[in-house]
Amino acid sequence: MGLTSNNTLVPAVLAAVALFAGTVWLWPRLARRGWRSVSGRIGLLLATQLLIFVSVGLAANQAFGFYASWADLFGRETDQGVVVDHTPGNRSGGPLKVTEIGGVPGRSGFRPSSVGQVQKVDIVGPTSHIASPAYVYLPPEYFQERYRGRTFPASVVLTGYPGTARALVDKLHYPRTALELTKDGRMQPMILVMLRPTVAPPRDTECADVPDGPQTETFFAKDLPEAVTAHYRVGRERGSWGIIGDSTGGYCALKLAMHHPQVYAAGAGLSPYYNAPVDPTTGDLFQGDRKLRHLANLWWCLKHLPAPDTSLLVSSSKVGEKNYKDTLKFIERVKATETTRISSIILESGGHNFNTWRREIPATLEWVSGRLGGRSAIGE
Structure with missing residues (x-):
């Protein structure tokens, strides 16, 4: 059981x-x-x-969705590595392998051209040497004949820590919400790549490249986009990718968009924090490297690094969220820059939980969609 x-x-x-x-x-x-x-x-x-x-x-x-299994709860995950076949021209090989195919939960019908499709995949990073499972939502348009030659924008969606990737599908309803918004004309068809930031469980790496440890930032900034783009019809031009996350995933989304604006044109943090903690779940992330510690601090990045050419979205609640004051302060810091754009969702009340994030996800998806390329090509 x-x-x-x-x-x-x-x-x-x-x-x-x-x-x-x-x-x-x-x-x-x-x-x-x-x-x-x-x-x-x-x-x-x-x-x-x-x-x-x-x-x-x-x-x-x-x-x-804090823990997916008993092994996950007790820190004994034993997921095996994925064998990668790098045969040239073989689309079934490469760093991404589809392991399961299913429909969109909460939507009747099995035709992908009508309701889209959710695929479970394994992704192996050739640079980071990280292997992670994920769920990929493909919109109905991806399977329709008139869009056969089109590419689509894509967005990475991250859980908090520890989180489960499946919760993004079943609890936070990202595929179902994206399907509804697209049918209502509020967002363009977009591929979603859903996974948790804990790619080296049970350790919380805060999406950092840990010295002599997991190269998590490299995985998300390089390996994952390249693997998905090689397997699916995702746009290769700048502005094709966005990233969304809640809690720890929200911090990761903001950091990755700020550190890698050439990859992520938009980053949305739902209930994020703005500096990586160091605690028993993270271990020593920086091992005395001051540069790595500074780069993990978004306040430091805003003050000491050139403002990145990207768009950021942050969310909080006036009552019920501990990050409210920090979020207002972060908004003002970003507004003072010349090239980084900032938007926000501020609720009157809400907690650090799924119910609050479900209230913010529709507006977040619409916001990300409006900042990614591909609308003119897909909308023809």
Whole structure:
């Protein structure tokens, strides 16, 4: 029974309810002063509290997608590497391999030309030597005859830490939302590449190139766009790529757009922070390298580096988000530059959670779409 399965959650909830009822039923019999009665009361209370805690934890994990499996929870992921066939001219080889094909959750119909398609893929970075699974949403237009010769803009979509890539599909509804917005004419057809920034689990690398460690920034700035562009009909001209993320993924999206504006013409951070933390989940990211530490600090980048030619979007809430004041400050810092453009989504209230981000995602997708190339070609 998987960590995110109802087959795990339902028995846990039923067991908690049954034990609570049993505690109430047996309590009068244990209302004595002997050591057996006292031990019985302590045991029942501890067991009931433990099962309630497990049930709430399982429900929260299922709702927010913190951990994908028991191995992920206990830091024992054993995903095997992907064999890459680099035979020239073989589109089935290369750094991207499709492993599963499915429809868009929440939308009836199986014809890709009507509802699009979600493909699960494995991506291997030849430069970073990082392998990561991802989900790719292809819009209906990708399969339609009149668009056969067209290229499409693409956007990377990142979870928070630890997060699960599947949550972007099933919980945050990125493919379904993109499909609806395109049908309503609010955004152009766009390919979405959805994955988590934790490409070297269980370590949180904050999308940095760690000395003698995971080269995460190289993976996202070079390997991933090249792999996707080689496999799918994504535009190769500048302005074809955007990047979106929430929480840790939001920080990564802003940093990658600022560090690599020639790759990412737009970066959207939902509930982001603006400087990489160093804690037990990250380990020593910089190993004494002051330059790497500075580059991970977006405040430092705005003050000391040339303003990048890119567009940024940040979001926060006046009530419920800890980053509200920092976000207003970041907006003012970017506005003071000459070449970086800044937009924002500020809610009256909202938390650091899926419900808040679902309220921001439609406007975010529309914003990113409007800043990427390909509209004239695809819209003909």
